Amino acid sequence: xxxxxxxxxxxxxxxxxxxxxFHSDGWTDEAKxxxxxxxxxxxxxxxxxxxxxxxxxxxxxMSAEYFGIAILETVSKEEAQSIMDNDPAVTGKIMxxxxxxxxxxLMRK
Numbered sequence: 263x264x265x266x267x268x269x270x271x272x273x274x275x276x277x278x279x280x281x282x283x284f285h286s287d288g289w290t291d292e293a294k295x296x297x298x299x300x301x302x303x304x305x306x307x308x309x310x311x312x313x314x315x316x317x318x319x320x321x322x323x324m325s326a327e328y329f330g331i332a333i334l335e336t337v338s339k340e341e342a343q344s345i346m347d348n349d350p351a352v353t354g355k356i357m358x359x360x361x362x363x364x365x366x367x368l369m370r371k
Contacts (some may be wrong), residue, residue: 275331311335
């Protein structure tokens with residue numbers, strides 16, 4: 263059987279802070295370290311071409327309305343789900359996330 267290259271699909275996951283992190287006084291050193299690991303985790307996927315972009319809304323104080331987003335290009339939904347589920351911000355219970363199929367309509371050059 264020939265090796266077939268599977269077409270990549272796009273997904274995004276939306277991250278939201280747990281309420282105890284809406285205000286700066288809820289952030290422990292451990293929580294800050296976890297977010298640093300989260301950043302480096304996403305950076306690794308940017309470098310290998312899996313992560314198209316990541317960012318967050320910038321509002322202080324944060325609330326349930328605000329969010330972060332990671333847009334991925336993977337060969338399967340399961341791969342995208344695994345990336346989201348293993349994000350240190352999710353495993354560290356700083357943020358919770360939900361995965362969506364995503365269609366990239368426009369992107370600047």
